Amino acid sequence: MFELNLAVIILAAGQGKRMQSRLPKVLHSIGGRPMLSHVVDTASSLAPDSISIVYGHEGDRIRKRFDRADLRWCLQAERLGTGHAVMQALPGVEATATVLVLYGDVPLIRDETLQLLLAGLKDHTISLLTTIMAEPTGYGRIIRDHAGRVRRIVEEKDATRAEQEITEVNTGILAARAGDLQRWLQRTGNDNAQQEYYLTDCVGLAVEEGGAVHAEICRDADEVRGINDKLQLADVERAYQRRQAMDLMRRGVTVRDPARLDVRGRVSAGRDVTLDVNVILEGNIELGDGASIGPNCVIRDATIGADTEILPNCVIEGARIGAQCRIGPFTRIRPHTSLGHDVRLGNFVEIKASRIDEGSKVNHLSYIGDTEMGSRTNIGAGTIVCNYDGVNKHRTHIGNDVFIGSDVQLVAPVSVGSGATIGAGSTITKDAPPGELTLSRSPQKTIRGWQRPKKDTMIGR
Numbered sequence: 001m002f003e004l005n006l007a008v009i010i011l012a013a014g015q016g017k018r019m020q021s022r023l024p025k026v027l028h029s030i031g032g033r034p035m036l037s038h039v040v041d042t043a044s045s046l047a048p049d050s051i052s053i054v055y056g057h058e059g060d061r062i063r064k065r066f067d068r069a070d071l072r073w074c075l076q077a078e079r080l081g082t083g084h085a086v087m088q089a090l091p092g093v094e095a096t097a098t099v100l101v102l103y104g105d106v107p108l109i110r111d112e113t114l115q116l117l118l119a120g121l122k123d124h125t126i127s128l129l130t131t132i133m134a135e136p137t138g139y140g141r142i143i144r145d146h147a148g149r150v151r152r153i154v155e156e157k158d159a160t161r162a163e164q165e166i167t168e169v170n171t172g173i174l175a176a177r178a179g180d181l182q183r184w185l186q187r188t189g190n191d192n193a194q195q196e197y198y199l200t201d202c203v204g205l206a207v208e209e210g211g212a213v214h215a216e217i218c219r220d221a222d223e224v225r226g227i228n229d230k231l232q233l234a235d236v237e238r239a240y241q242r243r244q245a246m247d248l249m250r251r252g253v254t255v256r257d258p259a260r261l262d263v264r265g266r267v268s269a270g271r272d273v274t275l276d277v278n279v280i281l282e283g284n285i286e287l288g289d290g291a292s293i294g295p296n297c298v299i300r301d302a303t304i305g306a307d308t309e310i311l312p313n314c315v316i317e318g319a320r321i322g323a324q325c326r327i328g329p330f331t332r333i334r335p336h337t338s339l340g341h342d343v344r345l346g347n348f349v350e351i352k353a354s355r356i357d358e359g360s361k362v363n364h365l366s367y368i369g370d371t372e373m374g375s376r377t378n379i380g381a382g383t384i385v386c387n388y389d390g391v392n393k394h395r396t397h398i399g400n401d402v403f404i405g406s407d408v409q410l411v412a413p414v415s416v417g418s419g420a421t422i423g424a425g426s427t428i429t430k431d432a433p434p435g436e437l438t439l440s441r442s443p444q445k446t447i448r449g450w451q452r453p454k455k456d457t458m459i460g461r
Ligand code: UD1
Pocket: 011, 012, 013, 014, 015, 054, 076, 078, 079, 080, 081, 082, 083, 084, 085, 103, 104, 105, 138, 139, 140, 141, 153, 155, 169, 170, 171, 172, 197, 198, 199, 200, 226
């Protein structure tokens, strides 16, 4: 870590008109959380003394999303340019502190890159992050002299034809000492094409004073990509997802197609984990050794045990799933569910707020809610737990080694003892004792000689 007194200033006062949205730009999400929170997290990882966020009109909505006491919120009432924006945050920052300027709409910047940028300040007065762009339209260009030293930055709108040919561009991210920035920014005017106070003018002023400028060229264009509209939002999202997939693959996860995986949270994965295509992982996800997730699964806040197989098209939320289970295809698991070892759940089965112990099976077309189920129990096709009486939810208890036939309704609160068998088609409203066959079934009868009605040919004549 750096032995410096570091103050991070994040510019986020842009209106984001081009997003065509009521949501402030920096609250649009990348990887499932506001783009600004990526920048704040990266800034935090540098262990700065302060993080200031320069915000505009929609400040309150933005502040509400960041429940952290350690952020300084600085209002820029009028959007007069990037230099003016930085000035709103400088009061309160020690003159000797190093200021690092970041952007709320440039979310993929990495801390390693920022460390390099800050290291550049050791023997320079200003350190800029630049990048090479084949298509530099819209960006400020880096003007160097014959010796290759940076002299100034010229904004696209103020650049000559020749300057517009330059492909080294300003990412906007820079570092300098607070006292220097304060002095330079007081001297900048707004006599330019956009009538704004440009932060970039500090570079020319530093050079005028005889200061040396360091330019750290960022090799990964994704890191410095900004977001102004929904197209760029989608581009940055893809870049972020590519990064997540690469991270997982480096840690040994087999990702069938890195372009068809979405991570919107934190994933920890053991060895030999496989993720098939179109998987969405949200919140906190733990995948045990050898776990495999089939195509088109959405999994949120879940732990998946070792060697468990999730077959295609499952939706799993808020669940702990044991080892060696087989789930799906087409299973829905809802919050507060926990499954033991070797549990089997099949197609069109919904489980909610239930505990199912080792070796039990619910293979077809069932709803199990608010239930405790023991081990080695088998639930027949179409079995429904009636847990809701229209007002209250009630619990169901099912013991070990129970066999429940097909199409049974268990009207909660009710319990089925261990070793019980329930006959197919029963509606169970009272507790079923252990070890016995219980059924409720109207007797079957046959009406001999009964005839189906025939169409009356006289009607309508
Ligand atoms: C700026 C740089 C340009 C660089 C480009 C990289 C200046 C003068 N130009 O240009 O050299 O290539 O970024 O994307 O700095 N902001 C405020 N308050 C303001 C103005 C801007 O908070 O008054 C914030 C915006 O929300 C945005 C960022 O600063 O996040 C950049 O502002 P923008 O107007 O987009 O700058 P560019 O013209 O793109």
